[in-house]
Every structure is written in structure tokens, then in C-alpha cells.
Amino acid sequence: MTTHTVLVSGATGFVGLHTVIQLLQDGHVVRGTLRSPKREAEVRESIARHVDAGDRLSLHQCDLLSDNGWDEAIAGCDYVLHVASPFIIGAPKHEDDLIIPARDGALRVLKAAAKAGVKRTVMTSSVAAVSAGHDRDTTHIFNEDDWSNTDSPEIGAYEKSKTIAERAAWDFVKSDGAGMELAVINPGAILGPILNSDSGTSGEIVRQLMTRAMPACPRVGFACVDVRDVASAHLAAMATPDAAGKRFVCAIEYAWFSYIAKILDKRFRKDGYKIPTGELPNFVPRVMQHFNPVLKQIIPNLGKRRDYDNAQIKSVLDWQPRSLEEMSVSMAESMIEFGVV
Ligand SMILES: NC(=O)c1ccc[n+]([C@@H]2O[C@H](COP(=O)([O-])OP(=O)(O)OC[C@H]3O[C@@H](n4cnc5c(N)ncnc54)[C@H](OP(=O)(O)O)[C@@H]3O)[C@@H](O)[C@H]2O)c1
Numbered sequence: 001m002t003t004h005t006v007l008v009s010g011a012t013g014f015v016g017l018h019t020v021i022q023l024l025q026d027g028h029v030v031r032g033t034l035r036s037p038k039r040e041a042e043v044r045e046s047i048a049r050h051v052d053a054g055d056r057l058s059l060h061q062c063d064l065l066s067d068n069g070w071d072e073a074i075a076g077c078d079y080v081l082h083v084a085s086p087f088i089i090g091a092p093k094h095e096d097d098l099i100i101p102a103r104d105g106a107l108r109v110l111k112a113a114a115k116a117g118v119k120r121t122v123m124t125s126s127v128a129a130v131s132a133g134h135d136r137d138t139t140h141i142f143n144e145d146d147w148s149n150t151d152s153p154e155i156g157a158y159e160k161s162k163t164i165a166e167r168a169a170w171d172f173v174k175s176d177g178a179g180m181e182l183a184v185i186n187p188g189a190i191l192g193p194i195l196n197s198d199s200g201t202s203g204e205i206v207r208q209l210m211t212r213a214m215p216a217c218p219r220v221g222f223a224c225v226d227v228r229d230v231a232s233a234h235l236a237a238m239a240t241p242d243a244a245g246k247r248f249v250c251a252i253e254y255a256w257f258s259y260i261a262k263i264l265d266k267r268f269r270k271d272g273y274k275i276p277t278g279e280l281p282n283f284v285p286r287v288m289q290h291f292n293p294v295l296k297q298i299i300p301n302l303g304k305r306r307d308y309d310n311a312q313i314k315s316v317l318d319w320q321p322r323s324l325e326e327m328s329v330s331m332a333e334s335m336i337e338f339g340v341v
Pocket residue numbers: 009010011012013014015016034035036062063064065083084085086087088101124125126127162186187188189190191200201202
């Protein structure tokens with residue numbers, strides 16, 4: 001396999017770490033970005049548990065809100081995987097707290113990449129940029145032709161940030177990309193093994209279930225995907241010629257919270273975990289949202305199911321995703337290993 005020099009933004013994050021590990025396992029030279037150099041030791045330690053990076057990994061201090069460091073970090077790279085974007089628990093004080101770093105950060109990275117003559121950038125977007133703000137009937141199956149409606153009063157700040165950032169990226173590449181290619185991965189809710197004791201925003205669903213933070217499950221769900229399959233989709237989108245110019249919905253089937261709870265209950269009840277498998281009537285989360293920021297975020301989606309067509313990622317990237325059971329159980333197991341639950 002040909003090896004390349006690849007920049008991964010957001011190397012401290014859940015997806016970023018897994019992506020760096022897979023690139024190193026494939027023999028590539030990796031430059032990761034992080035906001036705080038204080039986290040370098042922790043990042044290296046998490047990676048070292050899975051692969052010997054030797055001298056193939058360097059870490060560079062870059063913030064999505066500043067121009068500093070991006071040109072130097074990207075110079076000489078063949079590919080850029082732009083993963084970083086703010087992904088927080090709960091709603092921000094102001095939507096711009098998410099929109100500005102997401103959009104301006106993506107443009108900073110793309111500009112530096114185009115200037116450096118990078119062949120292709122792969123950007124992490126989300127199904128949040130595909131299906132949010134639509135009151136479609138439940139039979140509509142979303143695919144890569146769909147875009148979230150940023151004018152809807154129902155859309156959340158995170159969904160808006162991902163949609164605006166992804167649109168800005170496509171517009172930039174069309175008008176100022178200097179021939180650089182773009183491919184975009186649009187994951188669903190990401191589960192799968194965490195790599196250190198930082199369970200992050202993605203870990204919240206499984207953490208709340210394993211710790212019985214709620215007495216029963218709100219009637220919400222997600223099209224889920226294993227983090228290892230999100231990382232491998234980035235690598236495939238980087239290397240597959242036909243991926244250029246395409247978005248890829250990256251999720252398997254839709255699962256209600258209570259269904260994930262039942263999977264966890266079946267596996268972990270014998271170890272003493274009391275996972276709530278029942279469902280809450282919808283009025284309860286509406287009241288409890290004032291005490292639980294995760295609930296606040298999901299209120300617009302109560303009772304609404306969203307299905308996605310993942311035919312494109314399977315056919316173009318030959319993507320073979322893990323099952324819901326595997327991603328849920330492996331996330332919980334890793335949380336036990338790192339003392340999170
Ligand atoms: N997890 C999901 O369910 C999910 C689903 C769909 C799409 N995504 C997308 O996947 C990507 C990775 O998310 P994740 O799940 O890995 O979340 P995460 O663990 O919170 O990682 C987010 C990464 O972005 C970085 N970041 C945030 N704001 C930044 C800034 N101003 N400057 C530089 N870096 C910044 C974080 O750096 P710090 O460590 O310094 O904060 C971190 O490395 C994001 O684009 C997210 O929108 C996630």
C-alpha cells in the first residue's frame with residue numbers, strides 16, 4: 001500500500017483518535033492537531049495502546065478560531081482529514097459558539113490545504129446536516145441529496161453548525177479550491193469503544209444508560225454507527241478515486257434509545273448494571289430537560305424517527321459496518337475498562 005502524509009484535525013477527539021490510529025496502522029505519516037499542547041501526552045498514550053507510531057506521528061497546536069499554525073501543519077501533506085468541530089453536551093449559550101468555529105474553522109483548514117496543494121480533503125459532517133429541521137412524513141428515507149433546513153425554528157445549534165459548515169466547504173472547493181478535491185462523511189450517532197477516560201459527548205447515551213441517570217428511556221433514537229467504521233470511512237474516502245465530490249451518509253439502521261438499553265441490559269445485567277429499558281411518556285423529558293442538558297437537546301426529536309439510505313457509502317467505499325449490538329456493547333465495555341461507569 002502506498003503511504004502518505006495525512007493531517008487529522010481534532011486528534012484529541014473520539015473520531016480523531018480512532019482515525020489517527022487506523023492511519024498509523026496502515027503505515028501513513030500522521031500530523032494531528034490539538035488545541036492544547038498539554039494534551040499531547042494523553043493523546044500519544046491513547047494511541048500507543050493500539051499502534052507503535054514510531055516517529056510517524058507529530059502533533060501541532062491549531063485552533064479552529066485562529067489562523068495560527070494551520071499552514072505549517074498542512075504544508076507537505078498529501079491529504080487532510082478535517083474532523084474537528086465543536087460537539088458539546090447540551091445547548092451553547094449562543095448558536096454562534098458552535099457555528100463560527102465549525103464554519104470558519106472548516107474554511108481555514110480548506111484554505112490552508114488548497115494553498116499547500118493537498119490532493120483531497122475529507123471532512124467530517126453529520127446526518128445533522130442531512131435531515132434536521134424537516135417535518136417530513138416518517139416514510140421519507142434521507143440520503144445524500146437531502147440537506148437540513150437551517151431556517152426551521154426546530155433546528156438546534158449543533159445541526160445548524162454542521163449544515164452551514166458543510167455547505168461552506170462545498171462552496172469553497174467549487175470557487176477557490178485550486179483543484180483540491182473534497183469528500184464528506186456524514187455519520188449518525190457514533191458509538192463504539194472509547195480510547196481513554198474522556199467519554200465525551202458521544203458517550204453520553206451509553207453512559208447515562210449504564211449509570212441509570214434516567215429511570216426510563218425517552219422516546220428518541222438515532223441511526224447509529226461504530227466509531228471504527230467512521231474512521232475507516234474517512235480512510236476509504238481519502239483513497240478511493242470515485243469518492244471525490246461526494247457526501248456519504250455513514251450510519252446503519254435507526255435504533256430507539258430503549259432498544260440500545262435492551263442490548264446493554266442483556267449483556268451487563270449479570271455484572272450488576274441496572275439499565276433502564278422502559279420508555280418515558282413524552283411529557284416527562286419535556287419537564288426534565290431543565291435538569292438534564294442531554295434531554296434538552298433531544299426534545300425536538302421526541303417520537304420522531306429518521307431513516308437513512310446508506311447505499312452510496314456501501315457501493316463507492318465498499319463499507320461494511322459493524323452491528324448495533326457490537327458498537328453498543330464495545331462502548332460500554334470500554335467505559336468499564338476506563339472507569340467511566
Ligand atoms: N460523535 C458523534 O455522534 C458524531 C456524529 C456525527 C458527526 N460527528 C462529528 O465528528 C467530528 C468529531 O466529533 P467527536 O465525536 O470525535 O467529538 P469530540 O470527541 O468532542 O471531538 C471534537 C474534536 O474537535 C476539536 N475542537 C472543537 N472545537 C475546536 C476548536 N475551536 N479548535 C480546534 N479543535 C476544536 C476538539 O478538540 P478539544 O479536545 O481541544 O476540545 C476535538 O478534538 C465532529 O466534526 C462532529 O461534529 C460526531
